[in-house]
Amino acid sequence: MSEPFRIATGGDVKAGAPLTFMFDGVSYAGRAGDTLASALLAHGVHLVGRSYKYHRPRGVLSAGAEEPNALVGVDGGAGRFTPNLRATQVELHDGLVATSQNRWPSLAFDLGAVNSLGARFFSAGFYYKTFMGPRAAGLRAWKNVFEPIVRQAAGLGAAPTAPDPDRYAQFYTHCDALIVGAGAAGLAAALAAGRAGADVILCDEQARFGGSLLQERTATIDDAPASAWLEAALAALAAMPNVRMVARTQAFGHHAQNLVGLCERVGDRDSAASEGVRERLWQVRARDVVLATGAIERPLVFPGNDRPGVMLAEAARAYLARWGVAVGRRVLVATTHDSAYRVALDLRAAGVGVAGVVDLRDAPTGELVEAARGAGIRVLAGRAIKSTSGRLRIREARIGPVASTEAAQEERIACDALLMCGGWTPSVHLHAQSRGKLVWAPAIGAFVPGQAAAHVRSAGACNGAFGLAAALREGDAAGAAVAGGSARAYATAHDPPQTGARDIAPARSAAAKDKAFLDFQNDVAVEDVELAVREGMRSIEHVKRYTTTGMATDQGKTSNLNALEVAARALGKAVPEVGLTTYRSPYTPVTFGALAGASRGDLFDPVRRTPIDPWAQAQGAAFEDVGLWKRAHYFPRAGESMAQAVARECRQTRASVGLFDASTLGKIEVVGPDAAAFLEKMYTNPFAGLAPGRCRYALMLNEAGFVIDDGVVARLAPDRFHVTTTTGGAARVLHHMEDYLQTEFPQMKVWLTSTSEQWAVIAVQGPRARDVITPLVEEIDLSREATPHMSVREGRVCGFAARVMRVSFTGELGFEINVPSEHGRAVWEAVWAEGASREAVAYGTEAMHVMRAEKGYVIVGQDTDGTVTPDDLGLGWAIGKNKRDFVGKRSLARPDIVAAGRKQFVGLLTEDPAFVAEEGAQIVDARGGAGGAALGHVTSAYFSPALGRSIALALVANGRNRIGETLHIPIMGRTIAARVVAPTFHDPQGALLDV
Amino acid sequence: MLLIHCPYCDAARPELEFRYGGEAHVARPADPATVSDEAWAQYLYFRANPRGLHAERWRHIHGCGRFFNALRDTVSDRFVAVYEAGAPRPDAAETKR
Structure with missing residues (x-):
C-alpha cells in the first residue's frame, strides 16, 4: 500500500522493508521509526478520534506529548490493551493494532455526534446543575435522561479486562x-x-x-x-x-x-x-x-478550530523533517508568531503547496516574514480565521479582518490542512x-x-x-x-529571531456556526468559560472545575493559557491577576503497572503465617485475613457448612478439649529494674504486687482515657514480664510503650523487645486440657493448686523450653503453651496426638470468637471503637484503685467521662432465638414511635452452641440500668425486639475456670 | 518522599523509615491528678498547627527506633533542624537561612 503523503525519507524513518499495522481494522504500511501518528498522516489519515462530549471528528493536533485529540487504544494481545495513548508517542512496530476511541459505531459515522445537537445540555457546570437543581426534578432527570446518555457516550477509552501479563x-x-x-x-x-x-x-x-x-x-x-x-x-x-x-x-x-x-x-x-x-x-x-x-505551541482560538486537518504549525514541520510526511497538499498557515513562517518556508521548500500565511498582527515584520514574502508566499496581515468547513476534514477556511463580524468581508480559501500558531508556552x-x-x-x-x-x-x-x-x-x-x-x-x-504578539481577540463572525474550542480533549469552548464567569465564577480554580477545562488526561497542555486569557478578558482583569491553576504530577499519564511494579498478586502485601499454618492447611482449614496474618478460620469436615463446623468446634471444646493456634498474639518482653513501675504507667492495673509466676488481665488506655488494647501481663521474675497484646495491636502497642518510655519516662530503666514471632502459642482449652498436656510437660506441676488460674510457669514441653500460662479465653480450663517458633509445629502435633484419645478438636478464629462472646469477653476494636472507657465495658475492676497515675487516668475524671448516660457494654437476647443480629445494627427505643431514639449498636452477634440460641453484645446508652428492658433493632422494613441482659451468657460465676 | 536526617543515626533516610509523632514540646504534666479539667483538655487536644516553622516529633521507627524532634517549615516541607528528644527547641533565628 503506497503512502501518498510520504514525500521524503531520512530523519527518523529508517530504510528497509515497510511495517504493517492496523488502525480501526484497516491494514496500513508504515516505516520503522514512525509514530502511529506519522504513519497515519503518511496515508492522509487525519481523522483519528471523536471528542469527549460532542463526539466531533478530531484529528492529530501535535507531534508530541501534548496531544489532546489523537488518543488510541493499543492492543498487544490478551492483557496488553492500553487505552488513552497518544498516537503521537506510540512507536510503530510490525503488527501494531490500534483503535480509535469514543466513537460508535465508527469514526466516520458516529451516532454520538447527535450530542452536538443537545449541546445546551452539556454546557459549563452541567454536572453541578444537574445535581444541584430542584431536587426531585434533578434526580429524575439524572436517572432517566442524563445518566444513560453520559454512560453510553462519555469516557475516554475502555479499561482493559484481562490481567496484565507483563512485568x-x-x-x-x-x-x-x-x-x-x-x-x-x-x-x-x-x-x-x-x-x-x-x-x-x-x-x-x-x-x-x-x-x-x-x-x-x-x-x-x-x-x-x-x-x-x-x-x-x-x-x-x-x-x-x-x-x-x-x-x-x-x-x-x-x-x-x-x-x-x-x-x-x-x-x-x-x-x-x-x-x-x-x-x-x-x-x-x-x-x-x-x-x-x-x-509547547499554543493553538489559535477560532470557530471550527477543531476540524481534522487543523494542526499546530510546528507539528507539520516535525512531520516533514523527521518522518518525510506532508500533512496536506494545500496548507494554510495562521499565526500570531514568526515561528510559523519558518514552517511555511520549510513546507514550500519541500514542494508542499502553501495557500498563504494569515497573520493576526497588523504589520508583521522581520527576517522570517520577509523571507516568506520573498519566497512568494502570500501573507494576509491583520486577518484572522473566521470559520472552517469540511465534514471529516477541513476543506475551506474563511478569512476576515481581525475585528470584523461581517461575513461579507470574508475571503474563502480552500485548504486540506490549517496550521496554527498562537505563540509558545x-x-x-x-x-x-x-x-x-x-x-x-x-x-x-x-x-x-x-x-x-x-x-x-x-x-x-x-x-x-x-x-x-x-x-x-x-x-x-x-x-x-x-x-x-x-x-x-x-x-x-541562520536562526532568525522570532517574536509574536499576544492578546489579539478576533471578533466572532456572524456567519460562524461552530464553537471555538479551548480544551479539545474535554470539549470546552470559549462560550463555556464566558458562561462560567457570567454565572459568578471568579477564581480560575473555580472556572476550571466548573467548565472542566484543563482537567482531561492532557491536563490542558495546549489549552490552559488560552482558557486563562478568555477568563481574564471576561473578568476584565489582567492574566496574572486571575492566577493560575496548580501544576500536578503526572505530566503525562503513568500506567498503574509502572506504579505498582512488582507489588501485585502474591507480592501485593506481605503475608504472615504461623509455624502451625502448614498443619492447618493440611487439615483443610478455611483461612481468614487478620491484618497481614492468615489465620485458620474454621476446620470444616466433608459436607459441613461453616456454621456446622463452628458449632461442632465450640461444643467439642466445651465438652472435652480444643486446640487453637494463638501464635499471632502480640508479645512484648518488658525487662529492667523499673519494668513493674513502667507497666503500672502503661496499663490500668497494679503490678507492683503481682508475684512472679502470676498473670493479670490488663487494659491499656490512651491519654484520653479510652481503651486501646488489652492483654495478659505475666510476671516471670521481679524484673521481667511477658506481655501479650491483641494480634492487630502488637506493633501499635510497642510504639505506644516506646513513645512513653523514650519521651515521658526516659529515666526509667526498662527495655522493650518484640517477641511476637519468637514464640508459637498453642492454646489448649476445655475440661480435659490438663489431661492432654500433662504427659508432654516437664518441670511444671500443672495441678489446680500448684498452677492456679492466671499463673505462668517456665519448664519444658516436649523437651523444649516453654512458658506455660494458665489462662482462658473460652471460660474453660485453659493453658497457653509458648514454645520457640521453630518447635511450634512439632509441639502442636504432639499435643494433637495426645488429644486424639480425648476427643480433641482443632478450632479456628470463628469458634474462638463465639466462645469468648458466650463469656462476654471483650475484643478491643470490635466491641470498642476508641470512645469506650473501662467502666463503659464493665471493667472498672481492672483499674488499680491505689494508683496515683497511669496513662489515661486523669481523663477518667473528666466531666464527659463521669457523666450519666454513657454507652455501656451489655448483652442482648433477641425475642426470636434463631435471629442473629447484624454486627453494627442500630438499637432504638421504639417507645418513642416508629424510629425511636438511637441508643447504641450491636458490636458482636453469633449463634451460641452453648445456649442453643443467638446472642449479641452491644454498646447501649445507660445499658446496665436497662437490664431487663426490651429494645429494638431496626432492619430492612421491620424491627427485632431484644431483651437487655448482663454480657455473660455462659458460666457467669466462672466455676469452670477453677478446676 | 522527603529525606529526613535522623540525629541519632546522623544520616538522611527516606521518609518511609519514619513515623510522624505530632507536635513536639507538649510535655505530659508531672502529676496529672492536680491538673484542672481545662488545662488537661488543652494538653490532650489543643495543638499549634502553624503556617511556617513547626516543632514536631518523629520516630525513626524502621531504623534506630528513637524519637527525635524536628523544626519543619509547613509551607515548603523543608526540615530546618533536627534535634534529640529532650533538647530545647532551637532558636528559629539561628536556623533561618
Missing part, C-alpha cells in the same frame, strides 16, 4: 545532575556537566535525542548544520562513562528534595529484547536538576511541581519560572528563552554551574 520494573538511583529534556538546552547542559566530571542522567521522552534540533534544517551551530552538531554531541556524551542517557523516558513528577519520577517505556515495541519488562519506573534522587523541557510543569514560583512574562504572554526550589534550574525554552542560541547558552551555563565547570560559547547562525 514492570522499578529502579532507584542517585546522580549529581538530572537533566530533563535532550533538546539543544539539555544537550548543552549534559555536555558541560559531563565534561566537568559530574554523574549525569540525561532523559528524554522521545525515542531520539535532539528535541527541536531533529526538525532543524537551516540553522548552524559552530558552523556545522544542526543535525551534524547533534550527532557529534550525542557521540561525545556516549563516550562519557559518567553520563547515563535514557530515551523514551518521561519525567512525570518532580517532588521535594529533587526526587524525580521517570517512566521509561522499555518493551512496548519488542518485549523479547526487554526480558518481558514493559516499563520501568525510575525514582531518581538528584543533587541538582536541570529542566530543559522546551515549550514554556513547559514549566516540573518547575512548578518542585514548588518553584512562576512569574508572568508579558512579552511572550506566558508564565515563566521565577524563584526556583533549591538545586533546580530551568534552561532554554522552558525558561522563556526561545531560539537556538538562547537554549545553548542557558543549557551550557546550567550544566557548568551544577558541575562546577566553566561555560563556553556556541556560535549559531
Whole structure:
C-alpha cells in the first residue's frame, strides 16, 4: 500500500522493508521509526478520534506529548490493551493494532455526534446543575435522561479486562545532575556537566535525542548544520562513562528534595529484547536538576478550530523533517508568531503547496516574514480565521479582518490542512511541581519560572528563552554551574529571531456556526468559560472545575493559557491577576503497572503465617485475613457448612478439649529494674504486687482515657514480664510503650523487645486440657493448686523450653503453651496426638470468637471503637484503685467521662432465638414511635452452641440500668425486639475456670 | 518522599523509615491528678498547627527506633533542624537561612 503523503525519507524513518499495522481494522504500511501518528498522516489519515462530549471528528493536533485529540487504544494481545495513548508517542512496530476511541459505531459515522445537537445540555457546570437543581426534578432527570446518555457516550477509552501479563520494573538511583529534556538546552547542559566530571542522567521522552534540533534544517551551530552538531554531541556524551542517557523516558513528577519520577517505556515495541519488562519506573534522587523541557505551541482560538486537518504549525514541520510526511497538499498557515513562517518556508521548500500565511498582527515584520514574502508566499496581515468547513476534514477556511463580524468581508480559501500558531508556552510543569514560583512574562504572554526550589534550574525554552542560541547558552551555563565547570560559547547562525504578539481577540463572525474550542480533549469552548464567569465564577480554580477545562488526561497542555486569557478578558482583569491553576504530577499519564511494579498478586502485601499454618492447611482449614496474618478460620469436615463446623468446634471444646493456634498474639518482653513501675504507667492495673509466676488481665488506655488494647501481663521474675497484646495491636502497642518510655519516662530503666514471632502459642482449652498436656510437660506441676488460674510457669514441653500460662479465653480450663517458633509445629502435633484419645478438636478464629462472646469477653476494636472507657465495658475492676497515675487516668475524671448516660457494654437476647443480629445494627427505643431514639449498636452477634440460641453484645446508652428492658433493632422494613441482659451468657460465676 | 536526617543515626533516610509523632514540646504534666479539667483538655487536644516553622516529633521507627524532634517549615516541607528528644527547641533565628 503506497503512502501518498510520504514525500521524503531520512530523519527518523529508517530504510528497509515497510511495517504493517492496523488502525480501526484497516491494514496500513508504515516505516520503522514512525509514530502511529506519522504513519497515519503518511496515508492522509487525519481523522483519528471523536471528542469527549460532542463526539466531533478530531484529528492529530501535535507531534508530541501534548496531544489532546489523537488518543488510541493499543492492543498487544490478551492483557496488553492500553487505552488513552497518544498516537503521537506510540512507536510503530510490525503488527501494531490500534483503535480509535469514543466513537460508535465508527469514526466516520458516529451516532454520538447527535450530542452536538443537545449541546445546551452539556454546557459549563452541567454536572453541578444537574445535581444541584430542584431536587426531585434533578434526580429524575439524572436517572432517566442524563445518566444513560453520559454512560453510553462519555469516557475516554475502555479499561482493559484481562490481567496484565507483563512485568514492570522499578529502579532507584542517585546522580549529581538530572537533566530533563535532550533538546539543544539539555544537550548543552549534559555536555558541560559531563565534561566537568559530574554523574549525569540525561532523559528524554522521545525515542531520539535532539528535541527541536531533529526538525532543524537551516540553522548552524559552530558552523556545522544542526543535525551534524547533534550527532557529534550525542557521540561525545556516549563516550562519557559518567553520563547515563535514557530515551523514551518521561519525567512525570518532580517532588521535594529533587526526587524525580521517570517512566521509561522499555518493551512496548519488542518485549523479547526487554526480558518481558514493559516499563520501568525510575525514582531518581538528584543533587541538582536541570529542566530543559522546551515549550509547547499554543493553538489559535477560532470557530471550527477543531476540524481534522487543523494542526499546530510546528507539528507539520516535525512531520516533514523527521518522518518525510506532508500533512496536506494545500496548507494554510495562521499565526500570531514568526515561528510559523519558518514552517511555511520549510513546507514550500519541500514542494508542499502553501495557500498563504494569515497573520493576526497588523504589520508583521522581520527576517522570517520577509523571507516568506520573498519566497512568494502570500501573507494576509491583520486577518484572522473566521470559520472552517469540511465534514471529516477541513476543506475551506474563511478569512476576515481581525475585528470584523461581517461575513461579507470574508475571503474563502480552500485548504486540506490549517496550521496554527498562537505563540509558545514554556513547559514549566516540573518547575512548578518542585514548588518553584512562576512569574508572568508579558512579552511572550506566558508564565515563566521565577524563584526556583533549591538545586533546580530551568534552561532554554522552558525558561522563556526561545531560539537556538538562547537554549545553548542557558543549557551550557546550567550544566557548568551544577558541575562546577566553566561555560563556553556556541556560535549559531541562520536562526532568525522570532517574536509574536499576544492578546489579539478576533471578533466572532456572524456567519460562524461552530464553537471555538479551548480544551479539545474535554470539549470546552470559549462560550463555556464566558458562561462560567457570567454565572459568578471568579477564581480560575473555580472556572476550571466548573467548565472542566484543563482537567482531561492532557491536563490542558495546549489549552490552559488560552482558557486563562478568555477568563481574564471576561473578568476584565489582567492574566496574572486571575492566577493560575496548580501544576500536578503526572505530566503525562503513568500506567498503574509502572506504579505498582512488582507489588501485585502474591507480592501485593506481605503475608504472615504461623509455624502451625502448614498443619492447618493440611487439615483443610478455611483461612481468614487478620491484618497481614492468615489465620485458620474454621476446620470444616466433608459436607459441613461453616456454621456446622463452628458449632461442632465450640461444643467439642466445651465438652472435652480444643486446640487453637494463638501464635499471632502480640508479645512484648518488658525487662529492667523499673519494668513493674513502667507497666503500672502503661496499663490500668497494679503490678507492683503481682508475684512472679502470676498473670493479670490488663487494659491499656490512651491519654484520653479510652481503651486501646488489652492483654495478659505475666510476671516471670521481679524484673521481667511477658506481655501479650491483641494480634492487630502488637506493633501499635510497642510504639505506644516506646513513645512513653523514650519521651515521658526516659529515666526509667526498662527495655522493650518484640517477641511476637519468637514464640508459637498453642492454646489448649476445655475440661480435659490438663489431661492432654500433662504427659508432654516437664518441670511444671500443672495441678489446680500448684498452677492456679492466671499463673505462668517456665519448664519444658516436649523437651523444649516453654512458658506455660494458665489462662482462658473460652471460660474453660485453659493453658497457653509458648514454645520457640521453630518447635511450634512439632509441639502442636504432639499435643494433637495426645488429644486424639480425648476427643480433641482443632478450632479456628470463628469458634474462638463465639466462645469468648458466650463469656462476654471483650475484643478491643470490635466491641470498642476508641470512645469506650473501662467502666463503659464493665471493667472498672481492672483499674488499680491505689494508683496515683497511669496513662489515661486523669481523663477518667473528666466531666464527659463521669457523666450519666454513657454507652455501656451489655448483652442482648433477641425475642426470636434463631435471629442473629447484624454486627453494627442500630438499637432504638421504639417507645418513642416508629424510629425511636438511637441508643447504641450491636458490636458482636453469633449463634451460641452453648445456649442453643443467638446472642449479641452491644454498646447501649445507660445499658446496665436497662437490664431487663426490651429494645429494638431496626432492619430492612421491620424491627427485632431484644431483651437487655448482663454480657455473660455462659458460666457467669466462672466455676469452670477453677478446676 | 522527603529525606529526613535522623540525629541519632546522623544520616538522611527516606521518609518511609519514619513515623510522624505530632507536635513536639507538649510535655505530659508531672502529676496529672492536680491538673484542672481545662488545662488537661488543652494538653490532650489543643495543638499549634502553624503556617511556617513547626516543632514536631518523629520516630525513626524502621531504623534506630528513637524519637527525635524536628523544626519543619509547613509551607515548603523543608526540615530546618533536627534535634534529640529532650533538647530545647532551637532558636528559629539561628536556623533561618
